[in-house]
Amino acid sequence: MTHAARKRGSQVARRDLQFALLTLALLAAVVWAFPGFASPDNLAALLDDTAILVMLALGQMLVILVRGIDLSVAANLALCGMLAALFNRAFPELGVLPVLALTLAAGGLLGALNGILVWKLRLPPIVVTLGTMSVYRGVIYLLSGGEWVNDNEMSPAFVAFTRAEFLGLTSLSWLALICAVAFMLLLRRLPLARNFYAAGGNPEAAAYSGIDAGRMQFLAYVVCGAIAGLAGYLWVARFAVAYTDIALGFELQVIAACLIGGVAIGGGVGSALGVVLGCLFLGIIRNSLPLVGISAFWQMFINGMVILAAVLLSARQQRQPRTTTLEVARD
């Protein structure tokens, strides 16, 4: 047991390290073929491009950690994005801060709705969020009447916020970095974070330790929703347009990034670093394939293969010998 035990003890950290090396290797391969890819401008653009994915994936990770899943993140994002755009159109003079507060609160509420249904009514997360995904999209249509909100209807400050640069990185990139560092720190150091892992790792044992696994699921959905809400404003501002179908299907990319980043779909296992790497990995592929002249359809195929490979890798690492110690116990 000794060697295997040591190996498994730091299994997550090991996987993160391996995956970081793999991501670097991918980057190196792309740079080798296209030296221009390594230019600071291009790398900054890559980060900017991946920023929203990183934030959403961190929220999603929290939900998957507690044995949930949030299929409604992209719909939440689109709804909050529309709210932000409409709010800005109505009160263009108020600036960005109220918009940030509004989207965080609205997103958090939408997440809380998911959370309540999962926690109090004990409905399966995948069914709940499949339902709210459609509901949230439907509400966008009700709010906007199917109209687009275009950049000429947005205040300059509203649009400028995401594009502001500081030390060569956009504010969007900085937000993603701050989120990532905060998650890494908080997941490691906050007692509450331990409860998330416990509730996902073994809900029953968590209950026997005084942790309400359902409440942890609720909190995870609220955090995930709030991030999605904020990302809604960022998305709308970045592309300077809001309509019903923005980020359609993006929830699948978010979930994929989590899985590639080593989050166990069964809950209880995952790291913020892994998730960030998963996002960057997807980002590099997405941004380099057009250089090679590969069509968007091949991109989907390759994304899919990467997900399968990543899941296969995780499954092999997490497979355990069957325990027999308690079998004798039922007599």
Added chain:
Amino acid sequence: MQAPLLTLTDIRKSFGGVRALAGVNLELHPGSITALLGENGAGKSTLVKILSGVHQPDSGVIHFNGGDARIDSPTVARDLGIGVVHQECLVFDQLSIAENLFVNAHPRRRGTVDWDSLHARAQTVLDELGAGFSAHAPAASLSIAQKHVVQIARALVNDSRLLILDEPTASLSQRECAELFRIARKLRDAGCALLFITHRFEEIFELADRYAVFRDGASVGAGRLADTGREELIRLMVGRPVEQLFPKQAVAPGEVLLRVENLGRAGEFEGVSFTLRRGEVLGIYGLVGAGRSELAQVLFGVQRADCGSVTARGDIALVPEDRQGQGSILPFSVAANIALPNLAALAPNGWMHAQRERQLAQQWIGTLAIKAENPAQPVRDLSGGNQQKVVLAKWLARNPAVLILDEPTKGIDVGAKAAVHQVTTEFAAAGHGVILISSELPEIIAMSDRVLVMRRGRLRGEFSREAATPAALLRAASDA
């Protein structure tokens, strides 16, 4: 007398170093009902699993129907003609009764299921048994007793010649038992051999004609019931010296720490009242299903009581029976498991400190002699005994007023057992209260200052340390 249908010779079976069967011999005769007796943990269920093909014995010979048999899968057991009525009622609720009878053995015609023949044969078997319900009804509509009948019918459909009844009466009413016994006698008269497992002595003498007694995984006696009596059977079941692995410290009980009054939870237990004093180890003995674990869960607060009150001076901790499912989080490290109920103490200013967490774990690894390489090792990789020590540590670190131990030494090795006993008695002596739930008579008797006995959800007796003899406890627990 005819030749036996089944002869077991020196069957042995271990699970990961824990011995479940240590030399079992058994003979079952056609046209005869044999009662199998033994305490919890005596090896009865393991034997059932071996006969039904779920487990394979490590050594020993199974002689069935005139030839040596290798029962290496449930299908083989079925084809040999061994049928089992499981205690847990293994019936598919979503299927019809007829489909239940022919699971994995549907009659076929030209490669498809022959539904007409299936329903006709099912109804015939049910009518033979006098079951009184239609083969078309969904199994979910049946009572537990009727589901037992369905399991028996399933065995008949497979032409079983040996039928094992694994505690079928545990949740049946008197009338339902009588009905089950009628069917059992009918099968006996038709030439089947029956093995009947129960804890109720009156049923043994009512139904069976032969007996076999297991103790600690070995056969200790067998014969005709006509030649023996109740007292002799009890003597066989418990007849071993009360081994004391770690001496209990004598402590004068102090003030009342826990007062339980008329506590009840529907369908599990009712009218439970007792007190626990500082320095006391209170044993709760009973058979499986007596409601002891359920009581512990209510005291700890994982389940709510329907009535009654619990007054405690200080907090209550529970080391649950299922240490892997409820006690610990297997992929978590030793340190993280111990930290889990102690997060507030480890993070006084809201921040976790890995250093402090590791120190706490290191301290308990030392105190309880936990065999772990380091605090970062996942609990999954530890042996059962060391896993149990981790679960103990996580609660001891909280220093609770009352500690409830539910089967704390089940399936763990002797050394770990002694360690658990030592911790238990020291913790009580340090001025706490301990409730020890155990199905092991020697453990209960050696460790407890006072013993309560539960049977079918009620307290059925209280014994001082002096009065708590194996025979007295077993009698109170099993209606004998």
